[in-house]
């Protein structure tokens with residue numbers, strides 16, 4: 332008897348094939364579109380052919396710039412990742428400290444949690460001009476934008492996670508003689524760290540968004556700066572590889588954080604198989 | 606040897622009376638089984654003994670001293686669930702109480718001192734039949750093993766009073782027999798006073814030296830919240846004759862015994 336559609340599952344090969352198929356189709360559509368346009372007008376810049384893209388990649392990724400001696404792609408990547416890493420690190424530290432304090436200590440929650448709730452509603456891009464005015468056009472304002480953009484989310488998320496910890500655990504710890512500080516350090520913090528890393532993973536998307544926006548508006552280097560710079564020359568042959576590269580970086584950072592979680596917190600996986 | 610006295614204790618939530626007029630004198634080294642219908646306030650009573658809740662009125666004393674306003678080391682607890690820390694191994698769970706006592710700042714020990722404490726915890730886990738599971742995380746243990754772990758974790762602090770809220774309620778009957786044996790052995794060895802809430806009358810009779818039942822004495826819908834539950838039945842199991850126990854079982858069976866949810 333034919334099974335219902337919802338009961339029919341592809342095999343391993345089927346899953347791999349079906350997953351790859353849309354990518355292949357997209358590349359094929361691009362190649363066709365590009366070939367058609369180039370046949371029409373060899374100087375077309377909108378959909379450059381693969382040879383032109385490859386040439387651009389060699390230029391930005393493997394050839395030192397004539398003026399500065401730097402390789403553009405790597406210099407941009409280093410600048411962007413430094414900003415992103417700094418912003419994420421500060422936001423994560425703030426999220427951890429404020430989130431746990433708000434979640435566990437009633438007096439801190441009473442004082443801080445309304446402020447965090449309001450700040451998290453401020454659209455970060457709306458304060459970017461303020462950041463440029465206050466912190467200047469340098470690195471600091473970009474890092475601060477990332478922090479303002481994601482720290483409130485991390486704080487609120489972690490507070491919610493801390494609050495939903497079973498009450499029994501906190502009571503049990505008290506009956507075992509632990510002080511507030513010891514409870515935070517040995518019961519709450521270790522259980523919040525993997526949650527925090529998960530939340531940071533969710534924040535990666537917004538973090539890149541804020542980074543590229545800030546770089547687009549004012550910077551002297553960086554991945555976002557570059558694509559907005561070459562946009563003036565309609566240099567799709569540079570923009571497309573940059574977008575792919577940024578996407579790969581985003582995927583890599585996500586995988587990295589996931590691996591960190593699995594590596595550092597074996598108790599999360601323990602018992603899954605039972 | 607620890608006595609517990611409860612004097613005219615009431616508990617209200619938002620003006621609704623849950624428990625009223627509870628008076629109880631518990632002799633040293635008693636095992637008090639607490640039964641009663643669901644929602645009548647057994648857990649609330651236990652939480653007051655733990656100082657997780659403060660009585661609206663009345664007073665509870667342990668060895669003559671009023672209870673401190675928050676949970677302390679002298680009163681250990683085992684809940685039905687979530688009693689152990691999921692991120693610590695069995696041995697680390699037991700070590701927790703010793704480590705926080707020895708290291709105020711970090712709450713943990715290192716090197717030789719840590720090894721010594723873990724060795725002590727291994728022995729404690731052996732005593733509850735978990736010798737082979739020292740390095741397992743709670744999620745890798747069965748329900749019965751987790752409760753044994755919770756008991757070992759609480760007893761390492763040598764509490765004067767041990768509070769158990771349906772500790773074996775989620776376990777299979779076969780597993781309960783073994784854990785009952787363990788519980789009686791530990792009760793004899795430690796000399797502590799135990800309060801245990803249970804849904805299982807047979808368990809209450811088997812383990813307890815004293816049985817108390819909570820119930821509402823006014824049950825009309827408009828009376829709920831105005832009148833709370835109180836102790837309606839109190840039997841010293843260690844002194845009762847078989848006939849008294851039989852009658853008590855009959856009486857309680859249709860009054861308070863509720864099948865586990």
Ligand SMILES: Nc1ncnc2c1ncn2[C@@H]1O[C@H](COP(=O)(O)OP(=O)(O)O)[C@@H](O)[C@H]1O
Pocket residue numbers: 618623641642643644645646647648649650
């Ligand atoms: N924190 C609380 N706030 C309001 N009502 C509560 C609270 N805790 C318990 N109650 C109420 O008190 C009653 C007794 O609850 P509980 O002690 O858990 O009953 P039992 O353990 O006997 O099943 C229930 O009606 C419950 O809704």
Ligand SMILES: [Mg+2]
Pocket residue numbers: 647648649
């Ligand atoms: Mg209960």
